[in-house]
Amino acid sequence: MNNDDNYGNNVPQIVAFCCNWCSYAGADAAGTSRLQTKPHFRIIRTMCSSRVEPDLIMEAFRKGAWGVLILGCHPGDCHYKNGNYKTDRRIRLLRKTLAQFGIEPERLRLDWVSASEGARFTRIVDETIEAVQKLGPLNLAVPCEVIHE
Amino acid sequence: MSKPKVSKPKVAFYWCASCGGCEEAVVDLAEDILTVADAVDIVFWPVALDFKKKDIEAMQDASIAVSFINGAIRTSEQEEMVNLLRKKSGLVVAFGSCAHLGGIPGLANFSDKAGIFERAYKLAPTVTNPDGIYPQTETQVPEGSLTLPVFYDTVKTVDQTIDVDYYLPGCAPPPDLILNAVTGILEGKLPGKGAVLAPDKSLCDTCPLAEYKPEKISIKDIKRPHEVVHDPEQCFLAEGIICLGPATRSGCGERCIKAGMPCRGCFGPTRDVKDMGTKVLTSIASLIGIETEEEMSEEELQKVLAKIVDPGGLFFMYSLPSSVLRRRRIK
Numbered sequence: 001m002n003n004d005d006n007y008g009n010n011v012p013q014i015v016a017f018c019c020n021w022c023s024y025a026g027a028d029a030a031g032t033s034r035l036q037t038k039p040h041f042r043i044i045r046t047m048c049s050s051r052v053e054p055d056l057i058m059e060a061f062r063k064g065a066w067g068v069l070i071l072g073c074h075p076g077d078c079h080y081k082n083g084n085y086k087t088d089r090r091i092r093l094l095r096k097t098l099a100q101f102g103i104e105p106e107r108l109r110l111d112w113v114s115a116s117e118g119a120r121f122t123r124i125v126d127e128t129i130e131a132v133q134k135l136g137p138l139n140l141a142v143p144c145e146v147i148h149e
Numbered sequence: 150m151s152k153p154k155v156s157k158p159k160v161a162f163y164w165c166a167s168c169g170g171c172e173e174a175v176v177d178l179a180e181d182i183l184t185v186a187d188a189v190d191i192v193f194w195p196v197a198l199d200f201k202k203k204d205i206e207a208m209q210d211a212s213i214a215v216s217f218i219n220g221a222i223r224t225s226e227q228e229e230m231v232n233l234l235r236k237k238s239g240l241v242v243a244f245g246s247c248a249h250l251g252g253i254p255g256l257a258n259f260s261d262k263a264g265i266f267e268r269a270y271k272l273a274p275t276v277t278n279p280d281g282i283y284p285q286t287e288t289q290v291p292e293g294s295l296t297l298p299v300f301y302d303t304v305k306t307v308d309q310t311i312d313v314d315y316y317l318p319g320c321a322p323p324p325d326l327i328l329n330a331v332t333g334i335l336e337g338k339l340p341g342k343g344a345v346l347a348p349d350k351s352l353c354d355t356c357p358l359a360e361y362k363p364e365k366i367s368i369k370d371i372k373r374p375h376e377v378v379h380d381p382e383q384c385f386l387a388e389g390i391i392c393l394g395p396a397t398r399s400g401c402g403e404r405c406i407k408a409g410m411p412c413r414g415c416f417g418p419t420r421d422v423k424d425m426g427t428k429v430l431t432s433i434a435s436l437i438g439i440e441t442e443e444e445m446s447e448e449e450l451q452k453v454l455a456k457i458v459d460p461g462g463l464f465f466m467y468s469l470p471s472s473v474l475r476r477r478r479i480k
Contacts, residue, residue: 054427058473076443085442090434092454097430100259100461104476140478 012132014041015060016069016125018051021079023112028134029118037122038129041069048072049110050083054094057108061098064142067107067132069125074112084112103138106131155317158214158335161193161205162244163234165227166254166304167220170194171245174321175217181328188335189214193234196358200429202230205285206235210393215240215334217317221247221254221470223304226298233309240334242346243307246320246415249345251306251470253320258469259461262416302479304470316345320415323402347400349420352391352412355399358384367440368433371456374411386436396428415467424473426465433464 017108018024028036030037030118046052049072057068070091072084087110113121164172178185179317192213193200200375205213208267216238222228244253257265266283269277285336288295290346307313317330340346353359362384372389379385385406387394392411398419405412437453457463465472 017300017465054430055473057426062473082442085445086435086439089437089442089450089454090431093430093460094427094459096454097426097459097460097464100459100477101474102480103474136303138478140474149151 008115010137012040012066012129013064014067014132015065016041016043016071016129017046017049017056017077018043018113019049019051019072019079019084020047020149022073022077022112024111025048025115026071026117026121029116030121031118033118035118035122036046040129041125045102048078048080048083049087050090052078052087053087054090061103061107061138062139064140066135066137067109067128070108070110071113071121071124072110074114077112077114092101101133103140104135107135107138157188157190159192159212160189161213161216161234161238162191162196163193163216163218163230164196165218165220165231165248165251165307166223167245167247168176169196169322170249171219174319174327176219176247177321177324178328179324181324184329185328189331203234205237206353207263208238211239213238215242216399217244218240218307219244219248219321221251221299222307222310223257224298224300230311231307231311234277240314241307241311242317242330242334243313243478244313244317245322246318246417246467249305249318250417250435250468251304252415252467255304255306255468256462256466257304260477261479262300266300303476304446306471309321309470314405315339316343316417318347318398318416319401323400324403325402326400327448328353345398345417345420347398347416350399351395351419352394352401352403352406352416354401355403356384356394356406357403358382358406361387365440366436367438368453369438369441371437371453373456379409389400391433391457393429393464393466394420395432396425413466417468417471425468426472429464430460 018027027043028095049070052070060068072087073079077083078084091108091110095108098108099105111124121144190200193205216234218231218234218241222231243249247254251333270283271278271281284297286297286299315328326347361382368386369390370389371391379388390411393414394412396418397412397414398416401416414425416454418428422428
C-alpha cells in the first residue's frame with residue numbers, strides 16, 4: 001500500500017472492512033447524504049464482520065495499513081443472527097495479542113453501524129483516522145523482511 | 150569384501166537454534182536406525198560424529214542426497230551452515246517445529262537481541278553481572294581478536310533462509326514419520342516439493358478424546374492446565390482448558406493428549422493456513438460462551454477473556470516466526 005498522497009506527504013491509510021448488510025449500506029447512506037469525511041480509508045465489503053479473519057487484519061498491518069476498522073451490524077441485528085458477537089470476542093482477544101506484537105490496540109477498532117447511520121459512519125471513520133494520525137505509520141514491512149544485527 | 154562396494158546415498162544432519170530433542174528423535178528410531186544406517190552414509194552429524202565444516206566444503210555440490218536440518222536460524226553461523234548444506238545437498242528437509250515454523254526459540258521474536266541479552270546476561274536471578282558485560286561479535290585480547298557469530302534480532306525459519314524441499318513437523322518429529330520420510334526419500338516415493346510429511350487433517354480428527362466431545366462446545370470459563378485436574382474422559386475444550394487441537398495438524402500420535410496435556414500446536418497448521426496463531430485465536434474466541442453470547446454482559450466477557458493472560462505466547466507458541474507479522478514491531 002502506498003502511503004504517499006500526490007503531494008508526497010505521508011498520509012494515513014485505513015482499511016475498513018464493512019459488512020454487506022448494515023455498515024456498507026451505512027457508508028452508502030453517508031455518501032448519498034453528501035456527508036464529508038476524511039479520505040484516508042479504503043472499504044472492503046464482506047458478507048459479515050465475522051468473515052474478517054484475524055489473519056486478514058495482520059496482513060493489512062503488514063502491508064502498511066496504519067489502522068484497521070471493522071464495522072458490523074449492531075448486536076442483535078446481525079443478518080446471520082450472531083456473527084457479530086463472535087467478531088466482538090475475536091477482536092477483543094486480537095487487540096490484546098497485537099499489543100504483544102508492539103502494535104497499539106487503538107489501531108484496530110470494531111464498531112457497529114446500521115444501514116441508516118451515515119452520520120455515525122463518518123464520525124467513526126474520522127475518529128479512527130485521527131487516532132492513527134497521532135500514532136503515525138507502523139512501518140512493519142521493512143523490519144519484518146530485513147534481518148539485521 | 151566379496152561384494153563390490155556400491156556407493157550409498159549420503160545423508161547429513163545439522164542443528165541450529167534447537168534443544169537437541171530432534172537429535173534424540175533420530176536416536177529414538179531404536180533398532181530401525183540400524184536399517185537407516187545400513188542404507189545410507191552419514192557424512193555430517195555434529196552431535197554424534199566427528200566431521201567438520203571443511204569436510205562438507207570439500208564435497209561436490211549436490212553430492213549429499215538429503216540434509217535434515219533442525220532448529221531455527223538466529224545466528225550468522227547457522228545461516229552460513231544451512232547455506233553451505235543447501236549448496237551441497239540434493240534435498241533439504243526442515244526437521245522439527247523450530248526448522249519448520251520457528252518453534253519455541255522463535256518466541257524470542259516477541260523481544261529482540263538487546264532484550265534477550267539483558268535477560269540472559271544481566272537480569273536472570275542466577276547471574277551476577279554488575280558491569281553489564283555482554284557477548285561481543287569481536288573482542289580484542291592480547292593474543293589477538295576473538296569472534297562469535299552475529300546474534301540476530303529476529304529468529305527465522307529454515308525456509309526463510311534457504312530453499313526447503315520437505316518439512317517434518319513436530320517437537321520432536323515422531324519416529325514413524327521420520328522413518329516414513331527416510332524410506333520415501335531412499336525409494337524416491339515422495340509427494341510434491343514443499344509438502345509437510347504428515348497427514349493433512351486437524352488433530353481433533355484423530356484425537357482419542359474426540360468420542361467424548363460434546364455436540365457443541367461452549368467455553369464458559371477458561372482454566373489453565375495447572376488449575377484443574379483433567380478428566381481423561383473429557384475433551385479439553387469442553388473443560389475450558391485451551392487446546393490448540395482444532396487448528397493443529399495431526400500425525401503426532403497424540404502424545405500430549407494421552408499424557409493428559411492439551412495440544413500446543415507443535416505440528417503447525419494444516420496445508421492452506423497462512424497464520425496459525427490467529428486461526429487458533431479465531432476458533433477459541435468463537436467458542437467462548439457461544440451458547441449464551443447474546444446475554445453475556447460486558448463484565449462476564451471481560452472476566453473470561455482476562456483468563457487468557459498471554460494470548461501471543463499461547464496461540465503462537467510454535468509458529469511466531471512463520472506468522473504473518475513474524476515478530477514484535479521494531480520501533
